[in-house]
Amino acid sequence: MDYWSKISAVDLGKTASTADVIYNALRDAIIRGDMPEGETLRQDNIAQIFNVSRIPVREALKRLEAQGLATSVRYKGVVVASMSTSEISEIFEFRALVEPKVIELAVPLMSKESLEKAQAYCDEFAAETEPARWGDINRLFHTALYADSGRPYYLSVIDKTNDRVERYIRAQLDLTHGMERARADHQQIMDACFRRDAKAAARATREHIVNAGKSLVAFLRKRAD
Numbered sequence: 001m002d003y004w005s006k007i008s009a010v011d012l013g014k015t016a017s018t019a020d021v022i023y024n025a026l027r028d029a030i031i032r033g034d035m036p037e038g039e040t041l042r043q044d045n046i047a048q049i050f051n052v053s054r055i056p057v058r059e060a061l062k063r064l065e066a067q068g069l070a071t072s073v074r075y076k077g078v079v080v081a082s083m084s085t086s087e088i089s090e091i092f093e094f095r096a097l098v099e100p101k102v103i104e105l106a107v108p109l110m111s112k113e114s115l116e117k118a119q120a121y122c123d124e125f126a127a128e129t130e131p132a133r134w135g136d137i138n139r140l141f142h143t144a145l146y147a148d149s150g151r152p153y154y155l156s157v158i159d160k161t162n163d164r165v166e167r168y169i170r171a172q173l174d175l176t177h178g179m180e181r182a183r184a185d186h187q188q189i190m191d192a193c194f195r196r197d198a199k200a201a202a203r204a205t206r207e208h209i210v211n212a213g214k215s216l217v218a219f220l221r222k223r224a225d
Contacts, residue, residue, distance in 0.1 A: 019059035022050055026060060030069050030080055031166035032135065037082035041070060068164050083164065085217050085224075091165050092213025098158060099146070099209060100202035103189070106149035107198035115193060118144040122190050126183045134179065135170035141186060145193065145205075165216075172216040181211065 026046070029035045041061055043054045050057070061078045064070035071081045083091075110118075121141035128137055139162065146155055162169075172178050185208040192200035 019056035019063070022046065022052070022056055023060035023063045025050075026064060027067070027069060027163065030064070031163050033167035033170055035080050037080050039080045040076050041078045041080065043077075067160060083168070085220050088165055088168060088220070089213060089217050091161060092209060092216070095158070095161060096206050096209045096213070098154060098161075099142070100206040102146045102149045102151055102154050102158065103193075103205050104198045104202040105151060106146055107193055107196060107201050109148040109150060110193060110196075111148065114144065114148050115190075118193065119190055122186045125186060131170075131174040134173045135166060138169070138173070138182070139166070145189065168216055168220070169212070172212065172219055175219065178212065178215055181215075182208075185211070 026035075026041065041064070043057045043061070046057045046060075047054050061070060065072065065078065069081055070078050073079050118141060121137055121144055125134065125137040125141055128134060142162075143159075146158065149155065173182060185204065189201055189204045189208065192198075192204055
């Protein structure tokens with residue numbers, strides 16, 4: 001049960017209590033992989049941790065279910081959701097369709113500040129030696145690349161989609177030695193952005209996502225054997 005200690009709990013009895021705080025804390029714990037698949041999210045336990053009634057806890061759990069991060073299981077209640085390799089493959093297929101389009105739209109609009117910010121995350125990712133940080137920086141890098149696209153709905157969908165597979169991406173980077181390939185891919189994308197070559201940036205992004213998805217699914221299938 002040590003993973004419960006990793007949740008950033010706040011005594012909501014002493015603050016402006018909202019279900020958002022509970023939702024965000026549980027979401028972060030799930031997407032970081034701090035809470036294992038199948039772990040029961042007990043309302044009473046969570047309410048005690050946050051010093052609130054069960055009402056905001058129920059709301060937070062419903063939001064997690066809506067996001068696909070939790071699911072209701074008969075006789076167990078709400079548990080941390082798991083994903084099959086086919087579901088993960090489909091999500092990466094979707095990402096490979098949407099994210100290249102978004103970066104293609106973003107490149108002509110990228111400000112100098114946006115390019116510098118993305119490159120800074122690219123450099124930070126390449127230099128980071130702590131595996132626990134790789135997932136966070138990777139997410140920040142891609143978010144920075146897409147920020148100037150002018151497509152808030154697309155960005156919202158991408159964000160929610162990545163929440164579903166974030167914990168698996170972190171495992172893939174750490175356990176399959178995917179960092180070397182990711183570093184090279186990231187810089188290739190950045191180089192295309194600096195050249196203002198939107199098509200090249202889109203191609204590099206698509207290849208990056210497709211290859212990461214294939215590597216992750218192969219790793220998960222091998223682990224299941």
